[in-house]
Amino acid sequence: MNMRQALVGGGTLVIGVVLVAGAMQISSEAGYGGVGPNFLPWVVGIALLACGAFLVWEASSGGYRAMETPSGAEHGHWPGFVWVSVAILVNAALITTIGFILSCALCFVLAVRGFKSAEGRLDLSPQAWLIDLAIGAAIAAPVYWMFTKLLAINLPGLTSTGWL
Incomplete structure (x- = not known):
């Protein structure tokens, strides 16, 4: 038995148990569409x-079979990890201040800086930053409008118009 592989499975079981225990604490009152708020935690927990x-x-029955040799670098790329982590944290910190579109x-x-790194x-030129900012806004704006205009789900905006 490969202990590392068994620990991965055991950890997955523990997370599943925690999710199912949490789902048992959520009210099962049916909401919109006939399912309650505990439906998805139950599904994910059982999965x-x-x-x-x-x-x-x-x-326990021989380990993960037919595993291919992993591709890529032998170790993770820490500078890229830091760029992406900062991206997520900055988004979380600024979303209510500068709005969904700009923070995303x-x-x-x-995040692009991290992946390119x-x-x-890695390109730190102002032109690369502006191009990626335009692409990011072109992705985030339609998502924001779909949620706020079509689905009537409030996301933090820069203005109260619902367009920015």
């Missing part, structure tokens, strides 16, 4: 329990 059980079984566009810009193509 994690099934996956965890399968992973433990797999580890900024998140995109910083991992490829060895």
